[in-house]
Amino acid sequence: GDSVTQMEGPVTLSEEAFLTINCTYTATGYPSLFWYVQYPGEGLQLLLKATKADDKGSNKGFEATYRKETTSFHLEKGSVQVSDSAVYFCALSDAGNNRKLIWGLGTSLAVNP
């Protein structure tokens, strides 16, 4: 079945450092890909998405490119801030009519001042 694999955390960075969180997927068909963020004590917020190969999703300085050839959707940010500290989840929506989301385990990011 479809699955998502994320790099394990926790990831600890200094403010203004470059961030990469790796995400690869296995899917039949052509899923849409998502990054969601979960701040401490809160629910999940959509960060960005891409719906087809070579699409780039971007939001709040974060970017991810849908790479069909490597089945990847890595999250990047050029300069992280303390306020970016959160858990980041990579997900795909399956090809069924309910488009249920299949999730990675999440990667915890801590940014120190």
Added chain:
Amino acid sequence: ETGVTQSPTHLIKTRGQQVTLRCSSQSGHNTVSWYQQALGQGPQFIFQYYREEENGRGNFPPRFSGLQFPNYSSELNVNALELDDSALYLCASSLAQGAETQYFGPGTRLLVL
């Protein structure tokens, strides 16, 4: 525009009891999905409701049941609670069946003792 709301925010139950969790979808959304997020894990799809009918179900036993009302709000019921049911329960709404993007509520944290 009102986002997805869930109630209650926290709940403590004992093993064997029953629980009902509630979700109000975002304005204009007719599809609601429920997910279970165990501590340190990614969410797992429980089921989806579209126009008051179940539209897909994940790998959860029948003691997990749901309902959707004509105003598109939804309930998740869990009977015969087990310790492993302790988790964050997330509700997500989307614009229509098959819509790619789901918007999440803050979740209900259930603790089963």
